[in-house]
Each structure stands twice: as C-alpha cells, then as structure tokens.
Amino acid sequence: MKTNKVKHYIVLGILFFLPVAFLLMLYPAKHNYEPLNVVNEKVFDIENFTYDGPDSLRLKNQITVLGFLGKSPLKNSIAALNLKELVYDKFKGFKDFQIVIIVPEGTEDEVNALKKEINTYEDLKFWHYAYGTEGEIKMLYNSLRSNGTLDDDLSTKSAFIIDKDLNQRGRIDGRDEREIETKKPVFSVYEYNTIEVSEIKNMMNDDVRILFTEYRQKRKGKFDDSNTRRENDLKQGYE
Numbered sequence: 001m002k003t004n005k006v007k008h009y010i011v012l013g014i015l016f017f018l019p020v021a022f023l024l025m026l027y028p029a030k031h032n033y034e035p036l037n038v039v040n041e042k043v044f045d046i047e048n049f050t051y052d053g054p055d056s057l058r059l060k061n062q063i064t065v066l067g068f069l070g071k072s073p074l075k076n077s078i079a080a081l082n083l084k085e086l087v088y089d090k091f092k093g094f095k096d097f098q099i100v101i102i103v104p105e106g107t108e109d110e111v112n113a114l115k116k117e118i119n120t121y122e123d124l125k126f127w128h129y130a131y132g133t134e135g136e137i138k139m140l141y142n143s144l145r146s147n148g149t150l151d152d153d154l155s156t157k158s159a160f161i162i163d164k165d166l167n168q169r170g171r172i173d174g175r176d177e178r179e180i181e182t183k184k185p186v187f188s189v190y191e192y193n194t195i196e197v198s199e200i201k202n203m204m205n206d207d208v209r210i211l212f213t214e215y216r217q218k219r220k221g222k223f224d225d226s227n228t229r230r231e232n233d234l235k236q237g238y239e
Contacts (some may be wrong), residue, residue: 036161036210039190040168041144046100048056049130052111055102057128064162064210065099067194068141070155070162073103073110077117079157079194084118084127086200091208092126096164096215099127102137104154144168145190158191161207174203 026048043059051057059066065087069076083099091097103111111129118124132140134154141150145168150156161169174189 001050034210035214036207037172037190038163038168039170039172040143041166042143043162043166043168044140045166046102046130046132048136049132051100051131052129057130059100059162061096061164062162063094063097063164063208063215065208066102066144066160066162067099067103068137068150068154068156068158069114070151070153071104071107071151072153072155073101073107073114074117076155076157077114079159080114080118081195082197082200083159084124086197087205087208088124088127090122091212092165092206094212097126097171097212101127101129102140102154103129103131104137105131105133107131140183145170147190156191157195158192159194160191160205161204161211163211164215169207171203171207 044061047058049057065083067079067083069080073080080101088099108131137154138150141156144160146156146158146160148156148158163169168190170191171189174187175184189203189207192207193199
C-alpha cells in the first residue's frame with residue numbers, strides 16, 4: 001500500500017515539474033535570440049517602376065523577398081516556382097509580407113504566361129511584378145550587396161531580403177553549428193540561391209522567420225535595437 005502511494009506521488013511530481021523544466025529550457029533561448037544582420041543599407045525603392053496591381057507598390061514599410069527574372073521570365077520559371085512553393089506559400093498572409101519580382105518593360109506577355117504557370121490554384125495577392133527600364137533595374141540591383149553580378153538579360157538566380165526600412169538583411173557569419181565546430185572560415189550571406197532548394201528551405205526561410213520575430217518583438221517592446229551592434233556587424237562584414 002505504501003509502495004503504491006510512493007509511486008503515486010512520484011508520478012504527480014513528474015507531471016508537475018516536467019512543464020516547469022520545459023519552460024526553464026525555453027527561457028534562455030529567448031535571451032540567445034539574435035536578429036537577422038543588416039548587411040547593407042539604403043536599398044533603392046521602386047516608386048518609379050510600373051506594377052501589376054491597383055495599389056501602390058513600395059519596398060518601404062514591407063518585408064520583401066526581392067527577385068530578378070530578367071528579359072525572359074519563363075526561362076527562369078524554376079526560380080519563381082521555388083520562391084512560390086518554398087517561401088510564398090509559407091509566409092503568405094503574414095503582416096506586411098510580399099514577394100516582388102523585377103522584370104524589364106516589354107516582358108508583360110511572358111509574365112502573363114508565367115502567372116498561368118505558377119498561379120495554378122490561387123490568386124497570389126502578395127506576389128507582385130514590377131516593370132522598370134534597364135537603367136532603373138541596374139540602379140536597384142547596384143544598391144544591393146551581392147557576391148555576384150546581374151546577368152546580361154537583367155536576371156539573377158539570387159533573391160534578397162529587404163526589411164521595412166530599406167535595409168538588406170542576411171548573415172554576417174553564415175556558418176551553421178557544425179561548420180563553426182569544425183572551424184570552417186567565416187563567410188557572409190547577402191543573397192539566397194533560388195535554384196538551390198536546400199538553401200531556400202534551410203537558410204532563407206529561417207532568416208525570413210527571424211525577421212518576423214524581430215518585428216513582433218519590436219511591437220511588444222521586447223526588442224533591443226542596438227545601433228552599436230548593427231555598426232559592429234556591418235564593420236565586420238566589410239573586413
């Protein structure tokens with residue numbers, strides 16, 4: 001009888017302390033939260049571009065995934081499909097989120113064909129195409145920080161994350177835990193390869209989620225927006 005009582009109290013103790021232990025494990029994780037690095041500032045906005053929607057289209061005050069499909073958008077449909085299925089479908093409906101695809105003026109027919117290919121079952125209301133001149137597109141791309149260059153047809157496989165203040169976001173140290181443990185040299189992430197599915201799923205999606213977390217914490221007054229930390233991160237990124 002006494003043995004049964006002891007077992008009973010042990011079970012109750014486990015049921016009581018297990019949730020407490022779980023919460024204690026989560027608590028330090030909040031303090032270890034690191035915001036997504038600002039890797040570049042003053043990205044050009046797109047107020048001079050034409051667009052495919054009735055409302056004004058801007059990067060300012062939006063969380064934007066920015067892509068460049070160039071003069072032949074259909075040839076880059078894999079990049080568009082990857083962004084749609086792996087990024088857009090995951091974050092559509094989140095406050096102030098959008099995907100903006102930059103294309104040259106005169107590609108409207110190909111863009112319409114691309115829409116039919118990727119808008120299979122739904123209207124992509126947070127997905128926009130912005131049309132610019134060759135000069136405008138080059139100026140926008142040159143305002144970004146990148147390890148590559150814009151192709152001759154004004155396209156690139158890279159996509160970029162732009163925050164509400166027209167800052168480009170990425171990683172000053174792009175290594176994962178295993179790479180840090182093996183002391184792999186530090187590398188920075190300024191853009192994301194839209195053809196590499198694993199890079200979009202494992203890195204870009206995490207980074208967009210982190211940016212949403214940052215803005216959610218700002219709204220709750222829990223985010224420490226340290227200018228010193230930002231300046232140090234930028235300085236390290238250029239070294």
